[in-house]
Amino acid sequence: MSQDRPHVGLFVTCLVDMMRPSVGFASVKLLEQAGCTVDAPAAQTCCGQPAYNSGDRATTRQIALDMIEAFEPFDYVVAPSGSCAGMLRKHYPGLFEQGSRERERAEAVAAKTYELTSFLTGIMKMKSVDAALDQNATYHDSCSGYRELAIKDQPRKLLKTVKGLTLTEMKDAEICCGFGGTFCVKYPDISNNMVTKKIANIEASGADLLLAGDLGCLMNMAGKLKRQGSKVQVRHVAEVLAGATDMPAIAERDE
Amino acid sequence: MNQTPTSRNFKRNTAGALVNEQLQRALSNVPAGFVDKRARARDKLPEFDALRDQARDIKNHTLAHLDLYYEEYEAKVAASGGHVHWCETADEACKAVVEICKSHSARTVTKGKSMVSEEMNLNAALAEAGVEPVETDLGEYIIQLRGETPSHIIAPAVHLNKDQIEADFRATHTGLPPERNLEEGAALVYEARQILREKFIAADIGITGANMLIAETGTSVIVTNEGNGDLTQSLPKVHIVLATIEKMVPTLEDATTILRLLARSGTGQEFSSYTTFSTGPRREGDPDGPDEYHVVILDNGRTKMLGSDFQEMLRCIRCGACLNHCPVYQAVGGHAYGWVYPGPMGAVLTPSLIGVDEAGHLPNASTFCGRCEEVCPMRIPLPRMMRNWREREFERHLSPATVRSGLSLWAFFAKRPRLYRLATGFAARFLHLWCGGDGKLETLRFAGGWTKHRDFPSPEGRTFMAQWKNRNG
Amino acid sequence: MADPAKRDAILARMRQSLSVGADDEVRRKTVKDRIKAHKPNLVPARAQLPHKKQVELFREQAEAVQSTVTSVARDDDVPAAVADYLRSQNLPQTVRHGDDPLINKLPWRKKAPTLELNKGIADPQDEVSLSHATVGVAETGTLVLTSGSDNPTTLNFLPENHIVVIKAGEIRGTYEDAWQHLRKRDGERTLPRTVNMVTGPSRTGDIEQRIELGAHGPRRLHIIIIGG
Numbered sequence: 002m003s004q005d006r007p008h009v010g011l012f013v014t015c016l017v018d019m020m021r022p023s024v025g026f027a028s029v030k031l032l033e034q035a036g037c038t039v040d041a042p043a044a045q046t047c048c049g050q051p052a053y054n055s056g057d058r059a060t061t062r063q064i065a066l067d068m069i070e071a072f073e074p075f076d077y078v079v080a081p082s083g084s085c086a087g088m089l090r091k092h093y094p095g096l097f098e099q100g101s102r103e104r105e106r107a108e109a110v111a112a113k114t115y116e117l118t119s120f121l122t123g124i125m126k127m128k129s130v131d132a133a134l135d136q137n138a139t140y141h142d143s144c145s146g147y148r149e150l151a152i153k154d155q156p157r158k159l160l161k162t163v164k165g166l167t168l169t170e171m172k173d174a175e176i177c178c179g180f181g182g183t184f185c186v187k188y189p190d191i192s193n194n195m196v197t198k199k200i201a202n203i204e205a206s207g208a209d210l211l212l213a214g215d216l217g218c219l220m221n222m223a224g225k226l227k228r229q230g231s232k233v234q235v236r237h238v239a240e241v242l243a244g245a246t247d248m249p250a251i252a253e254r255d256e
Numbered sequence: 257m258n259q260t261p262t263s264r265n266f267k268r269n270t271a272g273a274l275v276n277e278q279l280q281r282a283l284s285n286v287p288a289g290f291v292d293k294r295a296r297a298r299d300k301l302p303e304f305d306a307l308r309d310q311a312r313d314i315k316n317h318t319l320a321h322l323d324l325y326y327e328e329y330e331a332k333v334a335a336s337g338g339h340v341h342w343c344e345t346a347d348e349a350c351k352a353v354v355e356i357c358k359s360h361s362a363r364t365v366t367k368g369k370s371m372v373s374e375e376m377n378l379n380a381a382l383a384e385a386g387v388e389p390v391e392t393d394l395g396e397y398i399i400q401l402r403g404e405t406p407s408h409i410i411a412p413a414v415h416l417n418k419d420q421i422e423a424d425f426r427a428t429h430t431g432l433p434p435e436r437n438l439e440e441g442a443a444l445v446y447e448a449r450q451i452l453r454e455k456f457i458a459a460d461i462g463i464t465g466a467n468m469l470i471a472e473t474g475t476s477v478i479v480t481n482e483g484n485g486d487l488t489q490s491l492p493k494v495h496i497v498l499a500t501i502e503k504m505v506p507t508l509e510d511a512t513t514i515l516r517l518l519a520r521s522g523t524g525q526e527f528s529s530y531t532t533f534s535t536g537p538r539r540e541g542d543p544d545g546p547d548e549y550h551v552v553i554l555d556n557g558r559t560k561m562l563g564s565d566f567q568e569m570l571r572c573i574r575c576g577a578c579l580n581h582c583p584v585y586q587a588v589g590g591h592a593y594g595w596v597y598p599g600p601m602g603a604v605l606t607p608s609l610i611g612v613d614e615a616g617h618l619p620n621a622s623t624f625c626g627r628c629e630e631v632c633p634m635r636i637p638l639p640r641m642m643r644n645w646r647e648r649e650f651e652r653h654l655s656p657a658t659v660r661s662g663l664s665l666w667a668f669f670a671k672r673p674r675l676y677r678l679a680t681g682f683a684a685r686f687l688h689l690w691c692g693g694d695g696k697l698e699t700l701r702f703a704g705g706w707t708k709h710r711d712f713p714s715p716e717g718r719t720f721m722a723q724w725k726n727r728n729g
Numbered sequence: 730m731a732d733p734a735k736r737d738a739i740l741a742r743m744r745q746s747l748s749v750g751a752d753d754e755v756r757r758k759t760v761k762d763r764i765k766a767h768k769p770n771l772v773p774a775r776a777q778l779p780h781k782k783q784v785e786l787f788r789e790q791a792e793a794v795q796s797t798v799t800s801v802a803r804d805d806d807v808p809a810a811v812a813d814y815l816r817s818q819n820l821p822q823t824v825r826h827g828d829d830p831l832i833n834k835l836p837w838r839k840k841a842p843t844l845e846l847n848k849g850i851a852d853p854q855d856e857v858s859l860s861h862a863t864v865g866v867a868e869t870g871t872l873v874l875t876s877g878s879d880n881p882t883t884l885n886f887l888p889e890n891h892i893v894v895i896k897a898g899e900i901r902g903t904y905e906d907a908w909q910h911l912r913k914r915d916g917e918r919t920l921p922r923t924v925n926m927v928t929g930p931s932r933t934g935d936i937e938q939r940i941e942l943g944a945h946g947p948r949r950l951h952i953i954i955i956g957g
Contacts, residue, residue, distance in 0.1 A: 483946020
C-alpha cells in the first residue's frame with residue numbers, strides 16, 4: 002500500500018461516464034472522505050459485459066486485458082456498480098487459461114476490485130457519512146451486486162447515517178428489475194413485465210425515492226416510473242451518501 | 257419422436273403469453289405457492305446449504321463413474337428379476353414401451369408424472385399403437401384433457417385457473433351432474449379422484465418416471481404427493497420405469513441426501529408425502545405388486561453432454577426451483593419456451609437435446625440475475641452455461657446480424673480508449689441536447705426496444721472522463 | 730427385449746465422453762468401495778436425539794404434515810384405539826389388513842368386538858386399511874412400510890383411510906437409520922420389492938398451488954404409537 006492513503010483506481014463504468022458523471026464525482030468524494038487517493042485512469046472504457054454476455058469471448062478478453070493493464074498500478078479498483086465490479090472480480094480470471102500469465106494478472110486485479118459501498122464499509126471501515134436528505138427511500142438490490150458480491154447490508158448501513166433519510170424496504174427488493182444489459186432491448190416485452198412488477202413494489206412501499214447501486218437498473222426503473230407518471234425520484238446510492246443531491250434526479254427535468 | 261419444438265418462435269410465444277390474462281393470473285400463484293414455501297423449508301434446516309454441496313459432489317462423482325455405476329445397477333436389476341432396456345433415442349424408447357404393451361395385449365396404461373415421457377412424446381406413440389395412455393397426476397390429467405403439454409416440470413397445470421379446470425371437467429366428464437358445485441379446489445380434486453380410480457383398477461400396465469436410480473440395490477425411486485404414482489405401479493401386472501441416464505446415484509445414503517433437498521427445493525415440503533423405492537417385480541409370497549418390472553434407460557443425446565461444458569446440467573434433479581424463482585419464467589410461463597423443459601434448466605438443457613439452432617433464444621432470454629443458481633439444490637451454474645450457449649451461437653454466427661454488427665461497432669470503440677472518449681463525449685452531449693432539459697426522451701429511434709415501454713433518461717451532457725481530465729489537468 | 734449391443738454402445742459412449750477406458754481398475758475399485766461402504770453423508774442434527782425425544786419429534790413432525798397421532802401404552806390397547814378412531818371419524822367398523830404378526834396377535838375380538846377384520850390386499854371397496862410400519866423416521870414424521878404378505882403395498886394407497894401402528898421402539902432418528910435397519914434385517918445390497926416412505930396423507934397442489942388432501946391416496950393417515 003502506497004503511504005498511508007490507499008491509492009484507488011476509480012472504474013467509473015461506461016454508463017456513469019456517459020450518462021451520469023455526477024455519480025462518478027460522488028464516488029470520488031466518498032472515497033476521499035474515507036481516506037483514499039483517487040485517480041480515474043484514462044485508458045478505461047467498459048468492463049466488457051456487452052461482449053461477454055453476447056458470447057463474444059475474444060473481444061471480452063481483449064477489453065479485459067486493456068482494463069487489467071489500466072488498473073494494475075492501483076492498490077484497489079472501485080466501481081460504483083455491483084455488476085461491473087462483479088465482472089472484474091468474478092469473471093475476468095475465467096477468461097484466461099489456468100496457469101497463464103494473463104490469468105495471474107486477472108486474478109490479481111480481481112482480488113483488489115470492489116463495489117463502492119462494500120469497499121467503503123468493508124475495507125475503509127467507514128461507519129457513517131456526512132450527508133442529509135429529508136426523503137423516504139427504498140433500496141433495490143441489483144442482481145450482480147447481491148448474488149455475486151453479497152451486497153445487501155453495506156449500502157443500507159451507510160444510508161441509515163444520512164440525516165433525515167428514512168429507509169423503507171420494498172417487497173422483493175432483490176428480484177431482478179428486468180434490465181439485464183442488452184436483455185431489455187432484445188426482449189423488451191418480458192423486460193417490461195419484470196420492471197412493471199418492480200415498479201408496483203416500489204410504489205407500494207410508499208417511498209418517494211428509489212436508490213440502487215447500478216445505473217443500468219436505475220435507468221430502467223426510472224424510465225418506467227416516469228413513463229407511468231410516477232412521482233418517485235430515482236438516484237444512485239452514491240449521490241445520496243455523498244450529499245450530492247442538488248442535481249436533478251435520474252430522468253427528472255432540469256430545475 | 258420428439259415433440260415438435262416451437263422454441264424458435266420464443267418471441268412470438270412470449271408476446272402471446274404476456275397478454276394472456278388467464279395465464280398471468282395463474283402465474284401470480286407461483287411466488288406464494290413455491291418461493292415462500294421453499295424459503296421457509298430452507299430456514300428450518302440449518303444444514304441445507306451444506307447438503308447442497310454434498311449433493312453436488314455426489315452427482316459429480318457419479319457422473320465421472322457413470323458407466324460403472326450402470327454396470328452395477330443393471331446387475332442388481334437383473335438379480336431382482338427386472339429388465340433393463342437401453343435406448344439411444346426417444347423413438348427407440350417409445351418402441352421399447354410399445355413392444356412391452358403389445359406383448360401383454362395392453363389396452364390401457366396408467367401413467368405417473370414423467371418428464372422423460374414428455375421428452376419421448378410417448379403418449380402419441382402409445383395412441384398410435386392402439387393403447388390408451390391415462391395420465392394420473394392431477395395436473396397431467398387436466399392437461400391431457402385439454403390436449404396440452406406441461407408448462408412446469410413439477411406442476412404441469414400451473415398455467416391454469418380453477419374456472420378453466422372446472423370447465424374442462426364439465427366438458428369431458430359425461431355423467432357429471434350440472435348442478436354439482438365444483439367451485440372449490442377440493443371438489444375438483446374429488447371429482448378427478450373418482451374418475452381416475454376406475455382407470456387405476458382397469459389399467460393393464462403402469463408407467464412411471466424415476467427421480468433416481470440406485471446402483472447399490474438396482475432400485476428406482478419415485479417421489480409424489482398424490483399417491484398416483486404408487487397406484488400406477490402397484491395395481492397393474494406390469495410396471496415400466498422411464499429414466500434418462502443422469503438419474504443414477506451410488507447408494508441409498510446418497511439418494512437420501514438428495515431427497516433431503518428435493519422436496520424442500522421444489523414444493524417447500526420437508527419431504528413429499530410418498531417416496532417409493534422399487535426393486536424388481538413381485539416376489540414369492542408377495543400378495544400384490546407387478547409381475548414384471550422394466551426399466552427403460554434413455555440417452556437421447558446426454559452421453560454427449562458428459563465431459564462437455566454442459567456436464568454439470570446432468571446433476572439436475574428436476575425439482576423446479578429454478579423455474580419457480582425465475583422472473584422470466586414467472587412472466588411468460590412454461591409453454592413459451594417451446595419444448596419439454598422450460599425455465600433456466602430448460603434454457604441450458606433444451607439446446608443440448610434439440611440443438612441450439614432451434615433453441616437459441618432460450619439461453620439468451622435471461623438477465624443473468626442469478627436467482628436460479630442461488631436456489632439450485634445441486635448448485636448447477638445455470639447462468640454460466642447459458643453464457644456458454646451464447647458463445648457457441650456467436651462462434652457459429654447464429655446470433656442475429658443486428659446484434660453482431662452493433663456489438664462489433666461498440667467493440668471497435670471499447671478497444672480504443674481515445675476514440676471511445678470522443679464518441680461517448682459526442683453521444684452524451686447530443687442526447688442531452690436532444691432531451692432539451694426535459695430529463696428524458698419518450699422515443700429514441702435506435703433504442704425502440706427501450707422506449708416502447710419506458711422513457712430514456714437524459715445524460716447529464718458531459719462525460720465523467722472529460723470533466724475528470726479538466727479537473728486534474 | 731433388452732438389446733446388448735445398445736447397452737454396450739451407450740456405455741462405450743459414456744466412456745468416450747469421459748475419456749476413460751473400460752478396464753480402469755482404479756475407477757472400478759472406487760465404485761465397488763463406495764457401494765460397499767455406503768457411508769452416510771451429512772446427517773442433519775435435528776433427529777440426533779435420545780430415543781424418547783425422537784419419539785416426540787416423530788409425533789410433532791407427523792402432525793405437522795396432517796397425520797393424526799395417538800399413543801397407547803401396550804399392544805393390547807391397539808384394537809380399542811382403532812375402533813375409537815373409526816367412530817370419531819364416522820367410519821364403518823371394517824378394516825383391511827395383511828398377515829402382520831403384530832396385528833395378528835392383537836386381542837381384536839376381546840377389545841374391539843364390533844370391528845370386522847378382513848385379511849388380504851386392498852380391495853377397491855375398502856374404506857379403511859391397517860398396516861404395521863417397519864420403521865418410523867423422526868426427522869420428518871415419516872413411516873417406512875415394506876412390501877410383503879404381512880403388509881401388502883396396496884393397503885398404503887387404495888383405501889381413503891390408512892391407520893398405521895408402530896412401536897415406539899421402531900421409531901428412529903433418520904432415514905439412514907432406516908436403511909441400516911433394513912440391511913441388518915435383509916442383508917447388504919438388497920431391498921424389499923417396495924419400500925414406501927409415507928409422510929402424511931395424500932395431497933396435491935395442482936390446482937392454483939393450494940394444497941388439498943386426498944388426491945389419490947388416503948385422505949386420512951392415522952398413526953398409533955405403541956408405548957409412546
